[in-house]
Amino acid sequence: MTVVHVVLPGDIDDPASPSGGNGYDRRVCRELAALGWSVREHPVPGGWPHPAAADRAALAGVLAGLPDGAAVLLDGLVASTVPEVLTPEARRLRLVVLVHLPLEDEVEARALQAATAVVTTSDWTRRRLLDRYRLPADRVRVAAPGADPAPVAPGSPAGDRLLCVAALTPLKGQDVLAAALTRLAGLPWTCDWVGPLTRDPDFVAVLRRRLADSGLAGRVRLAGPLTGDDLAGVYAAADLLVLPSRRETYGMVVTEALARGVPVLASDTGGLPATLGRAPGGDRPGLLVPPADPAALAGALRRWLTDPDLRDRLRRAARQRRDTLTGWPVTADRLAAALKEATAA
Secondary structure, eight states, X not given: OOEEEEEEETTTTOTTSOOHHHHHHHHHHHHHHHTTOEEEEEEEOSOTTSOOHHHHHHHXXXXXXXOTTOEEEEEHHHHTTOHHHHGGGTTTSEEEEEESSOOOSHHHHHHHHTSSEEEESSHHHHHHHHHHSOOOGGGEEEOOOXXXXXXXXXXXXXXXXXXEESOSSGGGTHHHHHHHHHTTTTSOOEEEEESOSOSOHHHHHHHHHHHHHTTOTTTEEEEEOOOHHHHHHHHHHOSEXXXXXXXXXXXXXXXXXXXXXXOEEEESOTTHHHHHOOOTTSOOSEEEEOTTOHXXXXXXXXXXXXXXXXXXXXXXXXXXXXXXXXOHXXXXXXXXXXXXXXXXX
């Protein structure tokens, strides 16, 4: 049996702090085990990606305790900030760094150069790393997230049930969404914001004040983090997923919505256009707008809310795109191939 040691952020299973990265890590650990790998997890507590000295020492202790030649898959949130920990182990261990969100700085460059291989979660991220750092192209692979099959969401005739699933942070752009919704106060709609509220408390406080001052507090529900059946329920009730991120490397919530035939309105940034993709006939299953542009986002929302033909067209495309999504076993196969190549290197 092939053994892989997986180094994970310490909060990977914290229900109060779900994230796409943690969800990906947890799922691929299960899928690798299903493929016959012996998966040995090493959660490392700490303030990643801003570790304290004790966090760095704990990670160094974990790596030092692994046998020579071991295959080690490290979440990039942990690995990308500690080249001084990785480099001394680079000759002894087969280090594979899984990059969800590039930090794009010299520290990350040195960390990735110490790795035997790098795996990214999107083609966009792979191109970004190759453009930014001097990495051999054959050492950087892609294992995009999978999507689980789900029942088709029925959708409401008015299309007025909006959903945003993301941690409330400036990067995810809920301030842009709030400004856009303010311009649409005269139209009927509700919007659920699902995601952790603790990543940037000051940002959340400003959002709450803005929503109250604009009279939208009763129409925008800050639901906090949801998982499992609770999260599935809000997707099933949604008409449109809105993801106004300023930057996004993949956007797993996009495929989670598409798996239910729910169209998506997203920022035209990073890997989002590719994740949204197109239906087999060429139609896009949603709309793209420039990031950080409240007027453009409001305009797209207005079109969705006031044009039944547009809603019907996007729903058809989303349901067709649903049939083209790949599952998590494909992700695990690609990741396993990268691990095997690294072990053989």
